[in-house]
Amino acid sequence: MLTVAYALLFYAAAAVLTGGLGFRIWEYARTPAPLKIPTTPAPTTRSGVAFRLFREVVLFESLFKANKWIWLFGWVFHAALLLVLLRHLRYFTHPIWEWVALIQPFGVYAGFAMVAGLLGLWARRFLVPRIRYISAPSDHLMLALLIGIGGSGLLMKYVARTDIVALKSFFLGIMTFNWQPIPADPVLLIHLGLVAALMIIFPFSKLLHAPGLFFSPTRNQVDNPRERRHLANWARELEAGRS
Amino acid sequence: MAQVKEPDRSEGELPDPLEIPDLVPGCMAASKPYVAAPEFQKPLGFPGELVENWQEKAIEKMAELRGKYRSFRVFLDACVKCGACTDKCHYFLGTGDPKNMPVARQDLLRQVYRRHFTLAGKYLPWLVGARDLTEEVLDDWYSYFHQCSQCRRCSVYCPYGIDTAEISMAGREIMDSIGKGQKYSNEIIGKVLSIGNNLGLPKKALKATLEGLEEEVLEETGVPVKFPLDEKGADILLVAPSADYFAEPHVAGLIGYAKVFHQAGVTWTISSYGTEAANFGMFIGSYENMREIALRIRKAALDLGVKRLVFGECGHAWRAAYSFLNTLAGPFDFLDQRYPIPQHICEFTYDLMQAGKLKFDKSKNEHIRLTFHDSCNIARGSRLGNMPGGQFEIPRAILKATCNHFHDMPADTIKEGTLCCGGGGGLLTDELIEIRKKGAQPRMRALQQVAEEHGVTHMAAMCAICKAQFSKVLPMYGFDMEAIVSVHQMVSNAIVLDRVEGASQESEGGEE
Numbered sequence: 215m216l217t218v219a220y221a222l223l224f225y226a227a228a229a230v231l232t233g234g235l236g237f238r239i240w241e242y243a244r245t246p247a248p249l250k251i252p253t254t255p256a257p258t259t260r261s262g263v264a265f266r267l268f269r270e271v272v273l274f275e276s277l278f279k280a281n282k283w284i285w286l287f288g289w290v291f292h293a294a295l296l297l298v299l300l301r302h303l304r305y306f307t308h309p310i311w312e313w314v315a316l317i318q319p320f321g322v323y324a325g326f327a328m329v330a331g332l333l334g335l336w337a338r339r340f341l342v343p344r345i346r347y348i349s350a351p352s353d354h355l356m357l358a359l360l361i362g363i364g365g366s367g368l369l370m371k372y373v374a375r376t377d378i379v380a381l382k383s384f385f386l387g388i389m390t391f392n393w394q395p396i397p398a399d400p401v402l403l404i405h406l407g408l409v410a411a412l413m414i415i416f417p418f419s420k421l422l423h424a425p426g427l428f429f430s431p432t433r434n435q436v437d438n439p440r441e442r443r444h445l446a447n448w449a450r451e452l453e454a455g456r457s
Numbered sequence: 458m459a460q461v462k463e464p465d466r467s468e469g470e471l472p473d474p475l476e477i478p479d480l481v482p483g484c485m486a487a488s489k490p491y492v493a494a495p496e497f498q499k500p501l502g503f504p505g506e507l508v509e510n511w512q513e514k515a516i517e518k519m520a521e522l523r524g525k526y527r528s529f530r531v532f533l534d535a536c537v538k539c540g541a542c543t544d545k546c547h548y549f550l551g552t553g554d555p556k557n558m559p560v561a562r563q564d565l566l567r568q569v570y571r572r573h574f575t576l577a578g579k580y581l582p583w584l585v586g587a588r589d590l591t592e593e594v595l596d597d598w599y600s601y602f603h604q605c606s607q608c609r610r611c612s613v614y615c616p617y618g619i620d621t622a623e624i625s626m627a628g629r630e631i632m633d634s635i636g637k638g639q640k641y642s643n644e645i646i647g648k649v650l651s652i653g654n655n656l657g658l659p660k661k662a663l664k665a666t667l668e669g670l671e672e673e674v675l676e677e678t679g680v681p682v683k684f685p686l687d688e689k690g691a692d693i694l695l696v697a698p699s700a701d702y703f704a705e706p707h708v709a710g711l712i713g714y715a716k717v718f719h720q721a722g723v724t725w726t727i728s729s730y731g732t733e734a735a736n737f738g739m740f741i742g743s744y745e746n747m748r749e750i751a752l753r754i755r756k757a758a759l760d761l762g763v764k765r766l767v768f769g770e771c772g773h774a775w776r777a778a779y780s781f782l783n784t785l786a787g788p789f790d791f792l793d794q795r796y797p798i799p800q801h802i803c804e805f806t807y808d809l810m811q812a813g814k815l816k817f818d819k820s821k822n823e824h825i826r827l828t829f830h831d832s833c834n835i836a837r838g839s840r841l842g843n844m845p846g847g848q849f850e851i852p853r854a855i856l857k858a859t860c861n862h863f864h865d866m867p868a869d870t871i872k873e874g875t876l877c878c879g880g881g882g883g884l885l886t887d888e889l890i891e892i893r894k895k896g897a898q899p900r901m902r903a904l905q906q907v908a909e910e911h912g913v914t915h916m917a918a919m920c921a922i923c924k925a926q927f928s929k930v931l932p933m934y935g936f937d938m939e940a941i942v943s944v945h946q947m948v949s950n951a952i953v954l955d956r957v958e959g960a961s962q963e964s965e966g967g968e969e
C-alpha cells in the first residue's frame with residue numbers, strides 16, 4: 215500500500231516537474247523581448263554572453279556585488295545542494311558510476327553546509343527588517359521545506375538509519391516499472407514526501423528563478439544594437455506602410 | 458513623516474552616501490505627480506480619464522504585456538525575495554519608505570500578477586502575498602511607480618537581472634491604458650508629436666536662439682562658429698535634448714558641440730522637425746509612442762539628406778538612441794555606414810582627440826576642480842565607443858583632457874554603480890520636488906566627500922535631466938547652483954579654435 219502510494223507520488227511529481235518546467239521554458243522562449251535591454255556594460259559577442267551567464271550561474275556574480283552575506287549563504291546552499299544531489303545518484307544507478315562513488319564523502323558534509331546556508335538565509339528573513347518586510351508566508355515555507363528535506367536526510371545518515379539497500383531497489387524498481395517494497399521508516403517517508411512536494415511546487419513558484427535566469431533579457435542579450443537590428447514579430451507588424 | 462537629515466557640512470564626519478536608513482513605512486505614499494487631463498491623454502491614444510471597468514481593463518493589459526514582453530513575465534516569476542536589491546535604490550536610501558525598495562516596488566505589481574496569473578495566487582492568495590487590484594493598490598501604483606527613475610541600479614545587483622525599470626514602465630503603461638496617466642510625461646510627448654520638441658519651441662524661436670548663439674560665440678572668440686538649422690545636404694544631423702537650446706548649463710554644452718563641429722571641419726544641422734533627442738515614450742513604457750518619436754528623427758534625416766546622425770548630451774535619450782533607435786526606426790541604410798549609427802557627441806569628440814585634431818588650453822578650466830556624475834541610462838543602458846565600459850572611460854578622457862584637476866567620487870557611487878540624480882524617468886516636475894530632493898541625497902553625499910577630500914568645486918554630467926535636476930537640488934544641499942556643468946561646456950571652455958573655417962587639418966600634431 216505504502217509502496218504503491220509512494221511510487222505513484224513520484225511518478226506524479228516527476229511528471230509535474232518535467233512537464234511544468236518544460237511548459238514554462240516553452241512560454242519564456244516564445245515570449246519576445248522586443249527591445250535591447252542588457253544591463254551594461256554588457257558583452258558584445260554571444261560567447262561573451264555565455265561567459266556572463268556562466269559567472270552568474272556558477273559564481274552568483276551580481277549577488278556578490280550586492281551583498282556578501284546573502285551571497286555567502288545562498289552560494290553555500292546552492293553549491294552544497296548540487297553536491298548532495300549528485301551524491302544521491304548512487305540510489306538511482308546500478309552499478310554506481312565511479313565519479314559518484316568518489317564524491318560520496320564530500321556529499322555527506324555538503325548536507326550540513328546546505329542546512330547551514332538555509333538557516334542563514336532564514337535568519338535574515340527574521341533579523342533584517344528590510345527582508346522581513348518583503349517576506350511572504352511562502353518565502354518562509356519554502357525555506358522550511360528545504361530545511362526539512364536536508365534535516366531528515368541528515369537524520370537518516372547519522373541517527374535513524376534506514377534500509378538503504380531496500381530503498382535503492384524501490385527506486386530502481388519504479389524506474390524500470392518493476393515495483394519493490396519501500397522501507398516503512400517514518401523519517402525516510404517524510405524525507406521522500408517533502409522531496410516530492412518540492413518537485414511538484416517547482417514549476418508554480420519562485421523556484422522558477424532557475425530557468426528564469428537564462429531567459430533574463432538584461433543578462434542574456436548581446437550589446438550590439440547599432441550593428442544588428444533587433445525586431446520582435448509583433449513590432450514588425452507596426453512597420454507595414456512605413457516610409 | 459520621515460525626516461531626512463540635512464548633511465551638516467561643518468561637522469567633522471561625513472555621512473556614507475550609501476548609508477541604509479531605518480524603515481519608515483508609508484512615509485512617501487502621498488508623493489504623486491499630477492494626473493494627466495484628457496487633453497494630454499487622448500493624443501497619445503489613451504482614454505481621457507479613469508475608465509469605468511478599470512480593474513478588468515488593467516488585468517487585460519497585464520495579460521497583453523505578459524505576451525509581448527519576456528522581461529515582464531520572467532521578472533515577475535523569478536524573484537526569490539533574497540533582498541539583494543533592498544538597499545540599492547536612491548529613493549529608498551533617501552526616504553526609508555520600504556515601498557521604495559526595488560523588490561517591494563515590483564511587488565506592487567507582482568501581487569496583482571500572482572492573483573490573476575498564477576495557480577497559487579488564484580487559490581491561496583494569502584500564502585504568496587497575492588492581492589486584488591483595489592483602489593488602494595492603484596493608488597500605490599500611481600505613487601510608487603512615479604518614485605522610480607528607471608535608473609536600473611537595482612538590476613546590476615539582482616542575481617537574475619530583474620530590472621525594476623521594466624516593471625515601473627509596465628505599471629505606467631497599464632495606468633495609461635485605463636486613463637490614469639501622468640501629466641508631466643504625457644503633455645511633453647504630445648508636444649514632441651505636434652511640434653517637434655519637448656519644450657514646444659516653434660521653428661522661429663529655435664532660429665532666433667541659434668542666431669543669438671552665433672553672435673555670442675563670435676563676440677567671445679572672434680570665430681564664426683555656425684549653428685545651422687534645417688540645412689539640407691549637411692553631413693551631420695545633430696539631435697540634442699531641447700533643454701540644450703535654452704537652459705543653463707545645457708546651452709554651454711551646445712556651444713561646445715558647435716565648436717567641435719567647427720574644428721572638425723564638417724557641415725552639420727539641427728532639424729526643426731526632429732529636434733528632440735529625449736524620448737519620454739520610454740518613461741511611460743509605450744512602445745508605440747516611443748516609436749512615433751523615433752520616426753521623427755528618421756524622417757528629419759531623410760528630408761535633410763544628411764549622412765550621419767549625432768546625438769547631444771542626454772542620458773535616457775542616448776539609451777533610446779543607442780539601444781532602441783535601430784529597432785524603432787531602422788534600418789538606417791541611407792546613412793554613411795562608416796560611422797556608428799547613431800553616434801554620441803562624446804564619441805565624435807573623443808575620435809577627433811584620438812586623431813590629434815583637437816587642441817585644448819587646460820588653463821581655461823584652471824579654476825575648476827572637477828568630478829563626473831555618470832548618468833544612469835548611459836552607464837547601465839547603453840555604451841560609448843567600441844568597448845564595454847567605454848561609457849565610463851570616454852567622458853572621463855574628455856574631461857581630463859580639458860581640465861587639470863579631476864577626482865572621481867567614491868567607487869561604489871560611480872560607473873555601473875552610479876546613483877541617479879533623483880530627477881530621471883519622468884520625475885523632473887515641480888510637484889515631485891520632495892522625492893527629487895530626497896532621492897538626490899546619496900549623490901549629494903558622494904559629492905560632499907570629494908568636495909572635502911579634494912576640494913572639488915564642479916561636477917560634470919552629460920544628461921539634460923541630470924543638469925536640470927542638479928541645478929535645482931544642489932543649493933538645497935549647500936552647493937552652488939552652478940556647480941553642475943556640461944561635459945561639452947568643459948570642452949567649450951578649453952578648445953582652441955582655428956580662426957579660419959576648415960583649417961583644422963593644419964592643426965594636426967599639436968602639443969596636446
